[in-house]
Amino acid sequence: MQADLICVGSELLTGLVENSNTGFLARRLWGAGIPLRESSVVADNEEAIRTALNRGLEMSDLVILTGGLGPTDDDITREAVAAILGLPLVLNRGWLDRMEELFTGRGLKMPDNNRKQAYVIEGAILLENRRGTAPGLIIRWKEKLIILLPGPPYEMQAMFEEAVLPVILNFNKSNPVTVKTLKCIGMGESMLEEKIKALDNRDLPSLSYVARGYEVDLQIKGMGNPGSISQSIENAERILRAELGDYIFGSDEDTLAGLVAELLTGKGLTLALAESCSGGLLSDTITDIPGSSKFYRGGIIAYSRKAKINLLVIKEEMLEREGEVSEATAGAMAEGVRALFGADYGIGITGIAGPESDASQGPVGLVFVAVAYSGGSECKKLQLGGGRRSIKERAAQFALDLLRRKLIGG
Ligand code: ATP
Numbered sequence: 122m123q124a125d126l127i128c129v130g131s132e133l134l135t136g137l138v139e140n141s142n143t144g145f146l147a148r149r150l151w152g153a154g155i156p157l158r159e160s161s162v163v164a165d166n167e168e169a170i171r172t173a174l175n176r177g178l179e180m181s182d183l184v185i186l187t188g189g190l191g192p193t194d195d196d197i198t199r200e201a202v203a204a205i206l207g208l209p210l211v212l213n214r215g216w217l218d219r220m221e222e223l224f225t226g227r228g229l230k231m232p233d234n235n236r237k238q239a240y241v242i243e244g245a246i247l248l249e250n251r252r253g254t255a256p257g258l259i260i261r262w263k264e265k266l267i268i269l270l271p272g273p274p275y276e277m278q279a280m281f282e283e284a285v286l287p288v289i290l291n292f293n294k295s296n297p298v299t300v301k302t303l304k305c306i307g308m309g310e311s312m313l314e315e316k317i318k319a320l321d322n323r324d325l326p327s328l329s330y331v332a333r334g335y336e337v338d339l340q341i342k343g344m345g346n347p348g349s350i351s352q353s354i355e356n357a358e359r360i361l362r363a364e365l366g367d368y369i370f371g372s373d374e375d376t377l378a379g380l381v382a383e384l385l386t387g388k389g390l391t392l393a394l395a396e397s398c399s400g401g402l403l404s405d406t407i408t409d410i411p412g413s414s415k416f417y418r419g420g421i422i423a424y425s426r427k428a429k430i431n432l433l434v435i436k437e438e439m440l441e442r443e444g445e446v447s448e449a450t451a452g453a454m455a456e457g458v459r460a461l462f463g464a465d466y467g468i469g470i471t472g473i474a475g476p477e478s479d480a481s482q483g484p485v486g487l488v489f490v491a492v493a494y495s496g497g498s499e500c501k502k503l504q505l506g507g508g509r510r511s512i513k514e515r516a517a518q519f520a521l522d523l524l525r526r527k528l529i530g531g
């Protein structure tokens with residue numbers, strides 16, 4: 122089974138809004154064993170939607186459309202799909218009442234143009250929207266499934282996870298592809314592949330590698346009878362885990378930051394961050410995790426020399442002698458912030474994100490990451506390639522991995 126995706130929205134074609142729905146849906150569908158065949162972006166225009174929808178229905182079993190379910194006149198996806206399929210729109214009283222309550226609850230009168238969001242294509246299942254007024258729709262069309270989802274990612278994603286995924290998994294029962302992703306860090310994808318190729322691979326089904334900065338997703342894929350496939354995937358997972366050990370940090374939807382958060386929370390430990398070249402990126406990543414207040418004490422963006430001296434209590438002579446981008450400074454930042462916040466672990470990140478380098482400090486991409494803890498500290502030197510942003514991202518990823526390895530006792 123395969124799927125087509127159509128993102129509807131003229132704003133996506135002007136570049137005013139970046140299309141992020143494709144990435145999310147492609148990943149989630151792929152993970153559910155339903156690869157995307159084609160993804161297109163079209164304007165809020167019936168002819169454009171017709172061309173894309175007809176093509177999708179011709180080629181795929183499942184067609185998902187996002188966007189254009191809003192209350193304004195330019196949102197026409199619902200009406201266009203009804204016209205293309207030759208089906209009428211019928212009022213769904215329940216959703217109309219819900220919208221009216223939503224507005225009265227906020228002390229407002231529902232604008233008339235919201236009424237159109239309560240009209241559903243005849244025979245469709247209405248998917249409630251907990252985060253907005255545009256409901257989703259699921260339509261059985263001949264042997265196919267057509268799904269309309271709201272455009273705003275925050276609304277679309279929740280609806281997809283809660284209401285859509287179970288339906289399409291059920292729809293796909295006959296011929297599922299099973300995918301298990303092992304998340305790796307600390308070894309590049311080519312080295313990973315070399316290591317795995319050296320194994321006796323009779324028991325390994327098809328594998329693919331997706332690199333994201335320092336992380337590599339190792340995907341094990343099988344198709345056919347679910348029972349025997351899951352057996353062979355489990356078997357492959359056992360072989361790979363035995364070989365790769367703690368290079369594997371998680372699986373499927375796990376994230377490195379989420380995993381570190383779990384480890385810290387589980388052990389009742391706390392963390393503080395001193396960031397220079399990463400500019401608060403690691404703090405941002407950590408605070409994206411719900412419940413991070415349980416373990417995250419706080420951070421300092423010690424970008425300038427003064428900040429390092431005044432806030433992190435690092436000796437000026439030491440900075441003079443060793444340089445701001447050095448092992449000693451990263452270590453002192455980690456120790457300093459750990460003491461400042463009274464945390465169990467402190468992390469220090471200092472480096473040169475470029476694009477220009479201060480010759481005395483070293484080459485662009487030189488980064489030192491340190492972790493300090495009761496009774497010691499550890500520092501790693503990195504030489505990263507890529508632009509400013511990717512250097513920041515990889516420095517933050519690396520720091521998380523260094524901490525993870527400490528936490529699992531490596
Ligand atoms: P609502 O009633 O909540 O507005 P809608 O289905 O009408 O739902 P649209 O009007 O198409 O949604 O889009 C609203 C906003 O959602 C857009 O301005 C944009 O910010 C965001 N959005 C829509 N499609 C995408 C997409 N593919 N990727 C990222 N953001 C999107």
Ligand code: MG
Binds near residue numbers: 130131191195272
């Ligand atoms: Mg729109």
